[in-house]
Each structure stands twice: as structure tokens, then as C-alpha cells.
Amino acid sequence: MILGIETSCDETAAAIVKNGREVISNVINSQISIHQQFGGVVPEVASRKHIENIAWVVDAAFKDAALNYQDIDAVAVTNMPGLIGALLVGLSFAKAFAYGLGKPLIAVNHLEGHIYANFLEHKDIEFPAICLVVSGGHTSLLYMKNAGESEVIGETRDDAAGEAFDKVARFLGLGYPGGPAIQKAAQMGQPGIYKLPRVFLDRNEYEFSFSGLKTAAMNLWMKSLRRGENNVENMAAEFQAALVEILVEKTISAALHYKAGTVLLAGGVAANQALRETMARRAQNEGLKLYYPSLKLCTDNAAMIAGRAYYDYYNRNFSPLNINAHPNLFSV
């Protein structure tokens, strides 16, 4: 029985997971409504909300599970990557909580947590696999030899996919968070009426770049506004289609190149319907098996952190009291 704590961005979350598989409780306190007024996540505001919420959220995870604090075997917490001030709230609390209970501490990489969300719901995943992690903070392609061993084969050079969604949504006046806003607008529009380039970097096959696409979308939108056209739904549909195509084609070609029979989607942007559908169609064409987490486990949550920590618990791979938080990714 492992308690997970997650505060890397704008969700204060705690969850209890049994044997790395069974989600006993999963509490998420979202700050979206607070950050909406700023048009995006403000790190200092997020950290301030985390310190106010943390005790409530952790306690609620125990109440929902009908467990006492002493009933858990370990405390798992995200220590990288993420907003440093936000990470430090969860990490400092987790260290002291584990110490006070006399239980081991397990620091978890947020990205590995996202990937692990798949294993909480699907029991029959075969390896090797290619995993695409897409969210507001990251766009990474990983080769997974098995559930415990993975290697980053490509990342974004500039904006993360979710970040590109946020910026373009803001530019188009669709609001925050951008992913759901663009998806909603795109459902009423049609791709192909506006034409955006598909930027496939040629030199390094599995690296991504979205800032060019973002700029192209903004320029095209300004130009069409000057012509008196302003179909925001068609623009959203084309932007989403272009971004999805890049993500899908890179992922599929990596799976073929690495001879992986399985494709995993993870992270907040994995909740995007167009991405799920396009990836499913392409995976089926190529004879690949595709898995993605349910919507609730795609976005940031602590169940994925507690789940991922099970491996470390099993291997007695505990973290010392002086472990620190890191804003960036060192290794996965």
C-alpha cells in the first residue's frame, strides 16, 4: 500500500495504490480556475495553493480509502521534472510525513509516472514498446525495453505539445487550458481549409519542434483576419490536425524502426480525442497494439506516482532525506 503525492504543476494530488495496480483512492485538487485569470499556470501562485492544499489532499486520500496513516508501507512523491517551487512543497511534505510515520520515501520521476498510468489500467502490455509522453510540460518519445527500463529517443526542441496548444488557444481567444479549448472548437470546424505546414525535422528523426507550427498558425490567422475571414473553428481544426499528425507519424515510425509491437500514449495531451483516434487508426494499419490511460489518469494525478513507486518499493530502492527536487529531466 503506497501513498503517492504529486505537486509538479497546478494540481495538488494524493492517492493510495495497492500492489502497484489497484487504485484505492485518487484525490486531485485542480487549480485550473485560479490560473485561468492569468491565462496560464503562474508558478508562484501554484506553489502558494499547494502549501494551502497539501494537508487536506493527503488526508482526503486516506479518508477516501478508509485507511489510517500508519496503514501505508511507503510514501512516494514526484521530485522531477516540474515547477521547482511547486515540486518542493510536495517533496518537503512527503519527506517529513514519511519520517514522522517511520516509513520509507520513494522519489518518482513525473514522466515515468505518466507512462505508468497505462499499467494501472492495462494488465497485458507487451514489450518492447514505444511511448509518447505529451503534456503541457513535455513531449518525449521513449523506447521501453520492459516496464522498468526505458530510454528517451526524442524530445521537443522548444515548446511542449500542450504548451503549443495553450499559446495558440490564447492567441485565438479560446481560453485556458488550451488543449480542451482547441479540441472543442475543432469539433465544429474542418481541417484543410486553412493550410499549415507539417514540420518534420529531417536531421534528428525523433525530435519535435512546435514553435514553427505555432508561429505559422499565428501568422496565418493574422493574415486571414486582414482578409476579413475569421473562422476560428476551422483554424483550431487545422492546427490540431497538424500537431496530431506530427506526433502520430513520429511515434509510428519509431515503433517500426525499433521493432516495437506496442505503442503507449501518456500525459495530459493523451486525453485529446483527435490524437487518440488518429493514433489508433495508424497503429491498426501497421499492426501495432495501442494503449492509453482513461481520461482521469491522463492528466496529472498521484495514482500514477504511487503505482510507479511500487517497483522501487519491491527492489528496496528508497530515497534519502536529503534528496532534492529538479525542474528538468536528467534521465528516465
Next chain:
Amino acid sequence: MYILAIDSATPVAGVALVKDSTLLAERFLNFKKTHSETLMSMVDQVLGECEITVQDLTAIAVTIGPGSFTGLRIGLAAAKGLSLAADRPLVGISTLEVMAHNIVFSDSMICPLLDARKQEVYTAFFDVTGIYPQRLTEDMACSPAEMIERVLTQAEISCQNKITLLGDGYAPYADFFKERLQGRLLVPPAHLMLPRAAALGSLACLRARQEDYNNAFYLRPVYVRLSEAEHRLGKGEL
């Protein structure tokens, strides 16, 4: 009665254990290693060396601000984690009051200063003629010049001639303070200049004896300042 005192509000990280009115152990570190790495290890050392477990504690004391926003949260998050796990109450105390407690039985007015960046200091004024500091003003953020105006006014009201300045907000503006206060200025030596967990523990003992506790669910940092984004939103710039 055992009080564990935790302070990471400023560049100093401090942990102390006080039993009734006796200081049993204190760790003080004013070096650039991050509080996130050092603080809980210091807690473990202090408790371990005194053969005390968290279950033996009466309460956990913590400095709640002003100070570095991140530092305050590291200390308070640690205090909350211990409080919940051990089911012991918290005592949250102003960083400036803890600093004022470095000085006792003095006729001078005590003005702890914390470097608040942006050409400002965090400060509040205290009377320490007795053993415990008596607060004369609320915590505030202001420029050194404004602070001097206020301190001179306050000194007149409370009939105090000498003015003691301490804290990491002193050195950056030392020349200015010397020029403005001249012979009225008193500055303590190095060991009384910065927040001490021992002083926090001492103040917390008083609060614990009155059973004047804080709840881990509700206690929040006292930032004194809004975040930059909230400030800009308030001014209509966002």
C-alpha cells in the same frame, strides 16, 4: 515538554530541540546548500542525538514569514508533514519576532530587517525591555528610507533613543543606516544577527504552555507581499 523548532525562512536553515526551558540541541547553517536537502537531515540529527522520536514531541514550531517564498514553504511543508504523521500541533511564529528574540532586556527599539529584494526590506518593530519581544507594529515590506522614517516616528512615540538593527537586510544598506541614525544605531554581533531556531523554540515554549497552537490544515505562510502575477492582475496589467 519537547518542542522541535524548524526554520528555513531566510538563507539560514535552523533546527532546535527545546525541553521545557532548556535548549538541548541546535543546528544552524548559513551556507548555500539548499534547505530542501539539509532541513530534514538536520531534524533527524537533532532528534537522533537527543534520543527523541517524533512521538515524544509536544509540538512542532516553524517560522511562517516573512522570508523567501520558497524557503517558507519548505519549512512549513516539513512542519505540516511531521504534524500530521505524529499527530502533534504546530506553533507558527513570525520570522521577525524570532529575530527580535535574539535581544533581551534592552531599552533600545528592535528592528529586525530581512532583505526583501527590489530595494526593500521586511521589517517590524519590537520592544524587548522584558524577556519576550512585544510587538509595536505589523510586519511590512518597505524601502530602507521609508523604514527609517517609520522607526524615528515610532521611537518618538515609545520614547526610545537607541535603535537596534539586525538581520540580513542590514548589510546591503549599512552605510545608509549609519548615516541616518548615527550614534543612535546599535548592531549586534554575528551570533545574534540572524534567525535562530533556538529563539523560535523559546517563543514556541511560551505558546505551548498557553496551549495556543496552530492547525496543520489551516496554517499558511505570511508572505507580506502578493505574488508578482497577483500584483499585476490587481493593477489591471494582466
